[in-house]
Amino acid sequence: MDGGKMTVTTTLHFDIEAPALLALDWGTSSLRAFLIDKRGEVAIHREAAWGIQQLPSPPANGGFDLAFELIAGDWIARWPLLPVIACGMVGSAQGWCEAPYVSCPADLASLSSRLVHVRSRLGIDVHIAPGLLLPRRRKNVGADILPDVMRGEEVQILGALYLHHELAERVCLVLPGTHSKWAWVEAGSVMHFMTSMAGELFSVLRQHSILGRLMPAALTPSINLPAFEQGVELGYKAAPGKLITLLFSVRSMELTGELPSDALPDYLSGLLIGTELAAALRGPDVLQDSPLALIGSPVLTQRYGHALAAVGHASNVVLDNTAPQGLWQIALASGLVPQPETTHVA
């Protein structure tokens, strides 16, 4: 096994005698495996770079099987009856086995009823959760709802609603990333969501555009808050379409001495995230006034927290990756894992 590609985290309360579920969060660029105990808590966490676009061997040569064996083969050898569940791009048309999308509105019950499974070379089934589809709704152009999709984030959403029951009634969940997702939940169902390209736009503009050539080669680890917040406010309050011209201000603000070159990355990041906030919070087709919760890596949730505060929105709940909790809930709801005895009380 290529140890350099895998990291392992072991928690202290690992009940090594009785894991209840092997949960895989299997995306485009990474594969994470969680061994979950019978209380639904993560006992061991392994992570490798074997996302579906960078498997250890081509898919036609058993690349999915190989990645699965490399990350969890020893566990399966030890507990051959362990149920296995997966979510993310592993269920896409380019994945191990396609799990068709479930349409919004969707909740734990509808998502749990549509698992598919694939028989692995190790002889056990890997159950794969479906993605979520927002179907197109035609109104008048402009207010038209375009189709949208997610795979993996819907499981994080279920995990967040499990960890914070009080959110399920009404919340807007924000999942920052390369393609950020904003999801509006009412009474436990995802009613509506949108995808933002802010993360990928930042990356391609920084690496491949004239704007990137003005910036220092290395990103500084700390955020330049004044430059970031200036960008956020401009992006958030801008008139329709203005992002297309605001982007050029990265150049003109530097050229006219309004911003130093080392402030430009955070200014650009602010413009893009501020625009995302406008799309999510100022638009006509979103559910207004829902409380906000952030889910993701601390670096990203901190940046989005700053941006939300800069435009007068607070996020009271901030969570790290909640996919293991979401997969645990789906495994319970689908019967893959028996309900814990405590739920039968009363």
Next chain:
Amino acid sequence: MDGGKMTVTTTLHFDIEAPALLALDWGTSSLRAFLIDKRGEVAIHREAAWGIQQLPSPPANGGFDLAFELIAGDWIARWPLLPVIACGMVGSAQGWCEAPYVSCPADLASLSSRLVHVRSRLGIDVHIAPGLLLPRRRKNVGADILPDVMRGEEVQILGALYLHHELAERVCLVLPGTHSKWAWVEAGSVMHFMTSMAGELFSVLRQHSILGRLMPAALTPSINLPAFEQGVELGYKAAPGKLITLLFSVRSMELTGELPSDALPDYLSGLLIGTELAAALRGPDVLQDSPLALIGSPVLTQRYGHALAAVGHASNVVLDNTAPQGLWQIALASGLVPQPETTHVA
């Protein structure tokens, strides 16, 4: 001389005995030289790839001189007293000699009074026109006018106003390109302008993003009008900030079968140009209801003409590159070229 890098066009009415001006349109990626006769008409046009970022030798090794000699050395040898004028990025801080920006509002008189000149190795002066600056104006955030800059397009604007005197009273000039410029003119002065990154965004998203990977490798020469117009309308009518999520619809519309992959380039182009039209025509800080005129290469002006028509705006005037006429006007106004005798009549 590298003949493969240069094209020459000779018009029929070339009065070879008496050229009046050598005009250089010298940008980032190309150098165009126009030999202009005493009536202000282009007699010979040469074009080479020696933009300021791809000179035939480094700037410190006389790269500007060498490019100048390669494209026009024979003309200078034949007419050593020919006045020479240039515009574009050749006057930037990275150019041959920096010509500081003139601030808006600006007109032929103010731009013509601020030429700089550099002595070439051939012993004659090359006069360089300044660029145009829109200074920052602080209002409340959101309505704040950010600084903006152009170099070269201001000369095309003067050329267009010369060719179409009726425009000078009130017009919005649209110059599509990698960084499109929209300029609002009143009474012969450029009052306000904006830059759009739609062209560069299309290019980097097509080449470097997940959206580009969904598209056919080669662009089809003809425009897919239904897909383009659908994108234009969505981009134009979108709520504030929506571009950031509309971009992802390039993926979701393909994934859900709403658009075939070969329609995606024109759909994306439409989204971006529609957004540019919204920024220019729906914004609070622009002069409303000016008639529109398009300046640029036929491929681009045709595409923008389709976009304008799709959102109910017509452009009655469409012009190809008007830089030679603009440089001619500046040469006349600055005294570099004597006023033609006909102007002294009456």
